[in-house]
Amino acid sequence: MSPFNLEQEHPLPGSAVATREGLLEMYRMLWRIRTFEDQVRRLAAAGEVPGFPHLSTGQEAVAVGVCAHLSRQDTLFTSHRGHGHVLAKGSDVEAMFAEVLGRETGLCRGRGGSMHLVDAVNGVLGATGVVAGNLSLAAGAAWAMQTRGATDISVVFFGDGATGAGAFHETINLAVLWKLPVLFVCENNGYAEFTSREEHSKVKFVRRFAEPYEMPAQTIDGNDVLAVLAAAGEAIRKLRRGDGPHLLECMTYRMAGHFVGDPQHYRSKDELAAGHDKDPIERLKRHLLQVGVVESELDSIGEGARQDVQRAAERARTAARPNPATVLENVYSAQSLKTIVG
Amino acid sequence: MSQSFIEIIRRALDEELTRDPAVHLLGEDVAAGGAFGITRGLAQKHGAHRVRNTPISEAAITGLATGAALCGLRPVLEIMFIDFATLAMDTLVNQSAKYRYMSGGQLAVPMVVRTQAGAAGGAAAQHSQSLEAWFVHVPGLVVVAPSSPAEAYGLLKSAIRLGDPVLFIEHKRLYTMKESLAENAELPQIGRARIVRAGDDVTLISYSAMLSHAQEAAELLAGDGISTEIIDLRSLVPLDLGTIAASVSKTHRAVIAHEAVLNGGFGAEIAARIGSELFDELDAPVTRVGCPFAPIPFAPELERALLPGTADIVRAVRSLLT
Numbered sequence: 001m002s003p004f005n006l007e008q009e010h011p012l013p014g015s016a017v018a019t020r021e022g023l024l025e026m027y028r029m030l031w032r033i034r035t036f037e038d039q040v041r042r043l044a045a046a047g048e049v050p051g052f053p054h055l056s057t058g059q060e061a062v063a064v065g066v067c068a069h070l071s072r073q074d075t076l077f078t079s080h081r082g083h084g085h086v087l088a089k090g091s092d093v094e095a096m097f098a099e100v101l102g103r104e105t106g107l108c109r110g111r112g113g114s115m116h117l118v119d120a121v122n123g124v125l126g127a128t129g130v131v132a133g134n135l136s137l138a139a140g141a142a143w144a145m146q147t148r149g150a151t152d153i154s155v156v157f158f159g160d161g162a163t164g165a166g167a168f169h170e171t172i173n174l175a176v177l178w179k180l181p182v183l184f185v186c187e188n189n190g191y192a193e194f195t196s197r198e199e200h201s202k203v204k205f206v207r208r209f210a211e212p213y214e215m216p217a218q219t220i221d222g223n224d225v226l227a228v229l230a231a232a233g234e235a236i237r238k239l240r241r242g243d244g245p246h247l248l249e250c251m252t253y254r255m256a257g258h259f260v261g262d263p264q265h266y267r268s269k270d271e272l273a274a275g276h277d278k279d280p281i282e283r284l285k286r287h288l289l290q291v292g293v294v295e296s297e298l299d300s301i302g303e304g305a306r307q308d309v310q311r312a313a314e315r316a317r318t319a320a321r322p323n324p325a326t327v328l329e330n331v332y333s334a335q336s337l338k339t340i341v342g
Numbered sequence: 343m344s345q346s347f348i349e350i351i352r353r354a355l356d357e358e359l360t361r362d363p364a365v366h367l368l369g370e371d372v373a374a375g376g377a378f379g380i381t382r383g384l385a386q387k388h389g390a391h392r393v394r395n396t397p398i399s400e401a402a403i404t405g406l407a408t409g410a411a412l413c414g415l416r417p418v419l420e421i422m423f424i425d426f427a428t429l430a431m432d433t434l435v436n437q438s439a440k441y442r443y444m445s446g447g448q449l450a451v452p453m454v455v456r457t458q459a460g461a462a463g464g465a466a467a468q469h470s471q472s473l474e475a476w477f478v479h480v481p482g483l484v485v486v487a488p489s490s491p492a493e494a495y496g497l498l499k500s501a502i503r504l505g506d507p508v509l510f511i512e513h514k515r516l517y518t519m520k521e522s523l524a525e526n527a528e529l530p531q532i533g534r535a536r537i538v539r540a541g542d543d544v545t546l547i548s549y550s551a552m553l554s555h556a557q558e559a560a561e562l563l564a565g566d567g568i569s570t571e572i573i574d575l576r577s578l579v580p581l582d583l584g585t586i587a588a589s590v591s592k593t594h595r596a597v598i599a600h601e602a603v604l605n606g607g608f609g610a611e612i613a614a615r616i617g618s619e620l621f622d623e624l625d626a627p628v629t630r631v632g633c634p635f636a637p638i639p640f641a642p643e644l645e646r647a648l649l650p651g652t653a654d655i656v657r658a659v660r661s662l663l664t
Contacts, residue, residue, distance in 0.1 A: 075413065109446030118445035125412055125449065130436050136402040137437060140409020140417075147366070147391065147415060154409075167432070170402035177397065330447040331481050333505035336533065336580060 018068075018229065023288060024301060026064050026225055030281045031305035033060040033084040036093060037256070039313045040083065040100055040114070044260040048317070050102050053114040056084040058223070058255030061280035062187050063088040065228025066155060066248070069236045075125045075145075077138040077156040080115045081187075081254075082127035085157050091119040093309055097316035105319040111330070131192075132158060132165035135184070139171050142180035142245075151240045153181040161192025163206050172245070176213045179244035183235055186247065187222060189254040194266050210247045222250025223280040226287065253278055344520040347491040351380050351456075351512070353523075354498045355418065359388045362416060365502060368394045368403060369420030369456075377422050378458065378517060400429035404455070408438045408507070411453040416502060423469050424459035424511060431476075438507040439482030451507045454498070460513040460551055460601055461638045461649055470638035472550075472602035477509045478578050478611070484508040485578040486532060489553035491521040496530045497576060504532060513551035513601075533580035537589070541571035544595040544659050547586060547612060549575040552599050552650070559655035568663060578608055583615060590616055594625040595662045599655050604632035626662040631655050 018026075037055045044053055056063070059081070067088035070076065078085040086096060091107065099106030100114045107119045115129040125141060128134040138156035145152045162168050163186070175182050186206045190197050203209065210217035216238075220231045228250060235246040253275040257264045264272075285298055345353070358365045367381055373395040375382030385393035396403040400421060407417035421427050427434065438451045461470035477485050484506050488494035494512065501508040530536075538553065539560055548556040553574050560570035571589050575582065590596050596616050598609035609630040616628050631654045639645055 077409075107446070108444060108448065111446045112444045116444045118441075118448050120445065120448040125409075126441070126445065128437065130432055133432055133436060134405065134409075136405025136433065137409035137412065139402070140406040140411070141413045142409075143406060144410045144413035144415045147410075167401045167405065170397070170399035171405070173397055174399060174402050174406060330443050330445075332484070332580075333442070333450060335504055336484060336506050 020293075022068070023284075024293070026068060026229070027284055027288065027298065028301050028305050029064045029088055030060045030225065030284060031302045032093065032309060033063060033087050034281060035306040035309040036087060036096070037083055039097070039309060041256075041260050043101065043313065049100055049114070051113055051115070052259045052261070053100060054081045054259050055256035056081045056254070058275065058279065059187050059189060059252045060084050061225035061228055061283070062157070062185065062222045062250040062252060065225045066183070066185055066232040068229055069233055070123070070155065071152070072121070072123045073150070073152045075123050075138070075141040075152070075154045077125055077134045077141070077154070078127045079131065079158050079162070080127065080129050081159065082117060082157065083114070086117050086119060086124050086127070089119070089122055089124050091122050091124055094312040094316050095119070097313045098319045101316055101319070102321070103316060103319040104322045105316070110322045132162035132167045135162065135167055135171040136174070139175045139180050139182050142175070142182040143178065145181055146178070153183060153236060153239045155183045155185060157185045157187060159192065160186060160188040160190070160197055160206055161200065162186070163203075163209055164192065164200055169209070172210065172213050172215060172247075175245040176215050179242070181239045181242070182245045183232070183239055184245065184247040186249045187252050188249055189252050191254060191258070193258045194262070196266070206249045207247060215245055215247055217247035217249065219249040219251060222252035223278045223283055225280055225284050255279070344522045345491060346518060346520050347494060347512070347516045348378060348380050350491040350495045350521070350523060351498060352382065352384065354495045355381065356384060356387065358499055358502045359384065359392060364414060364416040365418060366392050366394065366410070366415055367418045367420070368396050368407060370396055370398055370422055372420055376420055381420070400426050401433060404430035404433040405437065407453050407455070408433055408441070408451055411451045411507070412441065412449050416452050418454045418456060418502060421455055421457040424457045424473050425468050425471050427455070427457055427473065434477070434483065434507070434509075435480050439480045442506070443482060450505050452505045454501045454508045454510050456498075456510045456512065458512045458514050460515055461645060462515040464640055464642060464645065465514070465638070466640040467637035472600065472633070474511055474578060475602060475606055475608045478608055482507065483579060484532060485511070486576065487511040487513075487550040487578060488576065489548075489550055489574050490516065491519055492523055493574070493576065495523055496527065497532065500529045500532050511550065515551045530576065532577050533582060535573050535575045535582035535585040537585070538572040538574045539570065541569035541593065543569045543593055544597060544662060545571050545573060545586070545589040545593045546597050546599065546655065546659065547573045547575065548599045549578065550601065552601050555650070555652045555655055556599055558652040559659065562652070562656050563659055568659060570659065581612075583619070586612065586616065587620055590620050591623050594623055596624075596628045597631060597655065597658045597662065598628070599631040599650065601650060602632055603635050604630055605635045607632050629658045629662060631658050
């Protein structure tokens with residue numbers, strides 16, 4: 001069931017509307033993502049996660065606020081830092097863990113891992129390990145929707161680091177030119193991997209890149225899930241109407257390192273502490289307390305999410321590993337394989 | 343009725359656009375016919391939405407085609423010169439080729455990238471390359487290189503109907519070549535090579551425009567009493583090793599001829615396969631004909647001096663038989 005029921009509206013800051021249940025569901029989703037990544041960090045530290053997972057801790061409000069407006073038919077593309085987006089789109093927690101752990105029961109049967117999550121039936125068409133690598137794919141999905149005359153939309157999440165790539169600029173130009181229903185969501189966390197935005201670009205705000213293409217764009221507080229919800233809702237409403245692409249720049253802060261194990265010598269303890277003060281979960285909690293939700297209810301939601309996630313992680317840890325004999329499956333279609341010799 | 347390569351490719355595209363509404367053409371200038379006039383008239387017939395001009399943004403338009411293929415379209419993208427595919431390499435190599443595998447079989451990229459390669463007429467170093475070996479190295483990509491108009495017709499239609507991303511390489515020297523199409527011929531299965539000429543003394547393996555040099559060479563060699571069997575690979579991936587093995591087992595000698603530079607070229611792969619799997623059959627070392635390790639020059643006499651041709655193939659074959 002969608003967390004948002006427009007029949008029972010509660011006005012929120014900005015133009016968004018949501019029910020009490022909707023807000024609590026968002027609170028639960030924020031915790032689901034947070035605790036999912038806490039578990040990934042724990043399992044990675046224990047040596048159980050192959051490769052190098054990237055966490056979105058501190059950036060969860062962007063995923064939750066945007067994905068609240070999406071249906072399964074809407075397509076989602078994301079970056080290497082995509083756990084939150086995929087969870088917020090509604091993918092199964094245990095199948096996500098199983099994928100991150102490289103198990104046969106994972107979303108991609110252990111072939112993709114943390115950086116290449118795909119959950120096609122849920123509209124998650126993929127994370128990518130190449131910065132800016134799938135912005136144009138999201139535009140292509142939007143083109144397919146436009147061709148079908150559907151009101152579905154395509155959403156792509158990326159970091160501010162992606163704006164240094166030519167593919168970002170090429171894709172925006174094309175999306176505007178063809179009026180494609182694609183929502184570009186930039187999580188501007190101030191860092192491109194280990195280097196601050198100031199060292200990457202003279203353009204402080206990513207929304208400025210939209211101006212010459214005359215693409216509507218705005219910069220919002222990405223740690224305020226209500227602000228994200230409102231802005232994304234308005235943008236997506238216009239996208240479904242056929243108004244063309246939109247850029248949402250969400251200012252946020254990556255409380256975690258670039259990858260699990262990043263010693264983070266490039267930022268100070270003071271900066272990190274200030275970043276933690278902007279924690280999106282605490283922000284929503286304060287709001288909910290203000291509007292009369294009792295703390296014990298919130299604590300119970302958070303604890304429930306944590307326990308659900310932990311149980312899912314434990315089940316995934318015992319899941320079957322892929323059979324090495326299947327390593328050559330799915331390189332090609334059966335049609336091509338018929339003629340492949342040697 | 344004989345038709346040029348350009349006309350025959352146009353016909354194949356036209357028929358596929360008519361047959362399947364999921365087929366869409368896109369690329370730079372394609373609505374106006376493209377740089378070589380191949381898609382001329384198709385936008386008028388099938389609509390500007392299905393034959394669509396794009397900006398000069400190889401990275402974005404290759405990604406656009408890939409994303410659309412994930413969502414049920416069958417895009418046929420034109421990359422004007424294979425030299426410009428360098429700008430689309432991230433998408434082709436990291437996204438298009440790997441989607442089926444990385445997703446555990448959830449998704450597929452049924453897309454054709456038509457591109458044009460090879461040296462002719464002073465196109466020089468950045469519009470003349472034969473870069474097929476780069477793509478052959480990427481699991482997940484299918485690589486097709488037709489040798490004639492009639493071949494291109496069937497192979498292109500088969501490629502469009504395939505469930506995998508296909509790089510379809512057209513040699514610019516073939517564009518003016520004319521041929522008649524057999525009516526109602528069965529479409530070729532991609533991955534099956536064809537024997538173009540039967541022979542007993544040596545197997546000559548080639549593809550794309552180099553095949554015509556192979557045929558000329560075989561004629562000259564026949565005058566010397568040398569009987570040459572010619573294999574047109576048609577696709578490099580999948581590679582029809584069975585046809586190669588059957589032929590080499592008969593002739594006991596193999597020459598591979600391609601226009602691409604020898605160093606790291608696809609001929610090296612075929613030579614290695616023959617060497618390791620058919621060593622006992624060989625009466626002579628496997629020999630390759632290809633371009634020396636230099637960029638394609640501009641001046642006609644330099645271009646001629648560099649490009650491998652009929653005489654090089656004749657020399658290579660003779661060296662195995664003397």
